Amino acid sequence: MLRKAIIAAIGLGALYANAAEVPINGTVQSRCIITTDTTGVYANPNAYTLTTDPTSGGQLPIVRFDVTLADAYYAEITAPSEFSTSPTLPDVVTWTGDTEVSAMSDATGMGSYETNKVELGMTDKYDLTATGSTWFKTSSTAVLGGNRAYPGGNYTALVEASCIAQ
Numbered sequence: 001m002l003r004k005a006i007i008a009a010i011g012l013g014a015l016y017a018n019a020a021e022v023p024i025n026g027t028v029q030s031r032c033i034i035t036t037d038t039t040g041v042y043a044n045p046n047a048y049t050l051t052t053d054p055t056s057g058g059q060l061p062i063v064r065f066d067v068t069l070a071d072a073y074y075a076e077i078t079a080p081s082e083f084s085t086s087p088t089l090p091d092v093v094t095w096t097g098d099t100e101v102s103a104m105s106d107a108t109g110m111g112s113y114e115t116n117k118v119e120l121g122m123t124d125k126y127d128l129t130a131t132g133s134t135w136f137k138t139s140s141t142a143v144l145g146g147n148r149a150y151p152g153g154n155y156t157a158l159v160e161a162s163c164i165a166q
Contacts, residue, residue, distance in 0.1 A: 031069035032128065032163035037135055038062040040159070042142075047149035051141040060137040062102055063161045067128045070109075073163050078123040080140050080157030087153035091145035098139050099124040099159075105132035128163075136161075 040061030042050040052058040065075050079097025099117075104110040109130025118125040128134070138159045144150055 030073075030163065030165075031067065032073040032075075032165075033066040034161050034163055035064045035066070036061070037064045040138070040140065042140075042155055042157075044150065048144040048147045049141065050150065050155060052139055053141070060102075060139060061159050062135050062137045063159065064133055064135050065128065065161075065163060066133045067131050067163075070131050071127075071129050071166070073128045073165055075126040075128055075134075075136070076123055076160075076162045076164060077126075077136055077138060078160040079138050080142075080159060081122050083142070083155055083157050085154060085156040087151040087155075089144065089151070091148050094143045094145065095122070096139075096141045096143075097122055099136050100139075101126075102135040102137040104134045106130050110134055127166075 038059065038061060040052045041059035042052060043057035044050055045053075045056040052060050054060065063077065067073060077099040079095070079099060081095045081097075083093070098119075101110070101114045104113070110132065112129075113126050113134060116127065126134075126136075140157060140159070142155075142157070
């Protein structure tokens, strides 16, 4: 009798042991959008320096971050540390650069962005604690070693801007 009960229980268990995996899909759209506002331009104030400094004839690149969800993202902006395109260079290039808040849509909510930024080498990190738009400007200077003249040609360097979910 016990044997029949065990066999019946095993048989019923087999009926109920079927399994299925049911997928649940979803798409998440970032609530942080990055837009190039102004492209940068290098000036060549002397033979061995390229700079975005406006007093030398350069133009600072400006990137805009639009955030629709406060306290969910941080911005990481890295000044260039190499050329993405350039002629062959006769020496090593020394790079300096910095990012600063240029403008903001909410001075009250975003007013502490610049004072609270974290600087890690050429990268500046900002907690995006308010909704709205913030414009960041990045300076870049590239000095060719040995005070040697830059060869003629086109030079391009890239500012890296990322919006990272917290």
